[in-house]
Amino acid sequence: MVKFQGTQLDRTFSALSDPTRRALLARLEGEDGLSISDLARPFPVSLPAIMKHLDVLSDAGLVTRSKQGRTVSCRLNAEPMEEAMGWLARYQRFWTQRLDALEAMLNAQRQDRDVKDKI
Template sequence: MVKYQDETLDRTFAALSDPTRRALLARLGKQDGLSVSELAAPFPVSLPAIMKHLDVLTDAGLIVREKTGRTVSCRLTAQPMEQAMNWLSRYAQFWSESFDRLAAFVEEDKWPTLPSTPIPAQPLPQRNVQASHSRAGSAPGRKKSTPPGRRPRS
């Protein structure tokens, strides 16, 4: 039973991961029972692309399509979203309790106070600049170029 519920949540969240599908659901949330062509009208994609998005939403159980004559209308279904909200609320409660414990810990008076005088800066240790250069591009025994401004005599 748990595996079935996990698969349902996976499909729900996968369907909600796309902004076009979320926008389609938002339109149906404002006006339920829109036809496919009415749903597709404001989107800058083809009708077949909208149909593929609607297939994903239907497979996830987020919408139901009903055909009346030649018109296919879509409406929202609540059950998958209720399951997703229940799952999210369990984790919201967990994180809320965790953050409350963290806030209580941080607000305790056991923290040391900062010194009022600034701590003097310590000098950084000197590095051997020559040794830090990479020799990955140089081959052993390769003739070195002449310094800038000098030309070898012929």
Template sequence: MDMTFAALADPTRRALLARLSEGQALSVSELAQPFAMSLPAIMKHLDVLSDAGLLAREKSGRVVACRLTAAPMAQAMQWLSRYQRFWFDNLDRLAAFVEDEPWKQQASPSPAASKPSPKKSTRRGSTRRN
């Protein structure tokens, strides 16, 4: 699962997977087409995705086709769903508290408490002695 999250951490790799999620296998050059980076850089991204098990490559002649393999993402989703339930439950409790709690107006502070503190007396004028 660590490799899955590490592979998904990069926006380029997520974009590559998004392109593959359309269901059809794409060649490496087709995958690289919309990206402003070199083919070797794309190949490195594909290696990371392949090592994480998110991508399968099939070579047919000189063409290497890539397709999405989503099994590792299913494991990650199961792990994330536990925390999703935790946050939804906590947010639901917070919403219920906020909606059900009658909010009382805060009492205004007493007049004595709102008086500014007296200033310390300081000597005004010239401080030089003659």
């Protein structure tokens, strides 16, 4: 059985719960290594607000920052996302099995009803 680090998983899902943070991650996926000012440019919020969002993403391990001179660049880190995907996959298998069983039961009932209708 796979064990998941609860606090890390909680931080990941908490960070992903905000649409602005998800949009920041999407930008980094497309253009890795953006400076904070470049990353913040298309958003209608202040730079301090973006910094707070980046703090949450960094605390969750989803973003790493590096400083070169006066420029701070951000990079996407996929590891926490992979752990979250593993956790979700476990429940996807569970629900897929349950829904497949429900479909089989409904098909069996439909076939029984069709047979009775023909009699």
